[in-house]
Amino acid sequence: MYIIPAIDILDGKVVRLREGDYAQKTEYNISLAEMIAKYQSNGTDFIHIIDLNGAKGDFSNQQSLFEIIKKTEMKVQYGGGIRTIEQVNHLLDAGIHRVIVGTQAITNPDFLRELSMAFAKKDDYANRIVIAIDVLDEVIKYSGWMESSPIKLMDYVDKCLNLGFFRFLCTDINKDGKLEGAAIDLYKKLLEHSPFIKLIASGGVSSMDDIKALAKFDIRSVVVGKAIYEDRISIEEIKEWNLKALSSI
Structure with a gap:
């Protein structure tokens, strides 16, 4: 299991943010470029970036992000307000390694099918698309976690799999930003239902003990944010863990 540092x-x-609430924001005195450089200089080659402006339809952060990415060898997993196939193409062409799709995949019944058809002939396309599943008490939430989907969690996973998508980013909203431990029970249920998915865990990680607990299951990677910023997990610990993870593949 690989640790992917998060930058919002x-x-x-x-x-x-705490529980996705823009009103519960903690701002850090470091720029995006400095944060990426800090991770890269310490041996991290993969980062997770969520554009919170993009989630609200404002893509003013993207140009500066693209300029930073061009100057680094870091692989970027990016999400935030992606609503069209054209946006997905644009992001991949700009150097984004993985694109996260969430709300549009839930609210538009045809989006994932059209995305699958559009990318079917491209190499490794399914590996570069991440399906975000934000969950509150096993109910899928979307639109900044403000709306609830009637689609049952496992039915949605099955739909995505049937269309060729197998990489999922699952966030337990109850855990996000609280540093109270990861949603192991939720991840166990997902893996018991579909043991072959490539699952990315997100939310609640507070220490390396949480990382070790997640690593007992077939979780491919875990996104860690606040625990790093609050000095609960050091970048050196991430580097050491990831080197061992890579050597065991």
């Missing part, structure tokens, strides 16, 4: 951007600044 709002108005060009590095922040963290």
Whole structure:
């Protein structure tokens, strides 16, 4: 299991939200470029970036992000307000390694099918699309976690799999930003239902003990944000863990 450090951007600044609430924002005194450089200099080659402006339809952060990406060898997993196939193409062409799709995949019944058809002939396309599943008490939430989907969690996973998508980013909203431990029971249920999915865990990680607990299951990677910013997990610990993870593949 690989640790992917998270960076959330709002108005060009590095922040963290609690339970996805823009009103519960913690702002950090470091720029996006400095944060990426800090991770890269310590041996991390993969980062997770969520554009919180993009989630609300404002893509003013993207140009500066693209310029930073061009100057680094870091692989970027990016999400935030992606609503069209054209946006997915644009992001991949700009150097984004993986694109996260969430709300549109839930609210538009045809989006994933059209995305699958559009990318079917491209190499490794399914590996570069990440399906975000944000869950509150096993109910799928979307639109900044404000709306609830009637689609049952496992039915949605099955739909995505049937269309060729197998990489999922699952966030337990109850855990996000609280540093109270990861949603192991939720991940166990997902893996018991579909043991062959490539699952990315997100939310609640507070220490390396949480990382070790997640690593007991077939979880491919885990996104960690606030625990790093609050000095609960050091970048050196991430580097050491990831080197061992890579050597065991």
